[in-house]
Amino acid sequence: MQPLIDNARTFGQRPEEFARLAQGQSPEVLFITCADSRVVPALITGARPGQLFELRTAGNIVPPYGSAAPSGEAATIEYAVEVLGVRHIVVCGHSHCGAVGAVVRGDDLDAVPAVRDWLAHAAEEPVCSDPADPTVAEAVQHHVLTQLLRLRSYPCVGKRLDSGRLRLHGWYYEVHTGAVREHRAATDSFEAL
Secondary structure (H helix, E strand, O other): OHHHHHHHHHHOOOHHHHHHHHHOOOOOEEEEEEOOOOOOHHHHHOOOOOOEEEEEEHHHOOOOOOOOOOOHHHHHHHHHHHHOOOOEEEEEEEOOOHHHHHHHHOOOOOOOHHHHHHHHHHOOOOOOOOOOOOOOHHHHHHHHHHHHHHHHOOHHHHHHHHOOOOEEEEEEEOOOOOOEEEEEOOOOEEEEO
């Protein structure tokens, strides 16, 4: 913790670098990814402050639209699309994902009921021909595509997609190599960016 505190103490000593941020934000991208500490959107993309609007959830899950109670995830998506006018949404899954792995393996999550209930939002069980594969690559990629479909059910997303003002992207990040792959509709596969 101490290195983080030390950096935070010196971080604000360069106010000229951040003054323009006080005027507001206009990111082009909503980046939806896992809360996993090994996945750092700004590091992966090279984004500077103000360039990415981020939504981080366990397993990069996009909950169903219109559930009984509003969710922070739905509010973040709606704000990014309707208020900030983002032009791209990236759903980025990653290798070695504990959330997707737990779903694939059917782990007993009774000791963590909030996690268990959240992972129920993963929709259908991600496809995985080898549940013993620690990267769970196939399952994570399938899961990313499921979340992209789920996003399309959000009225604000659907409206912007129909008008051509929004594009969706499915990414897969390998934590063990740093490689990023994007889903290509033409080949229905994840390929290098």
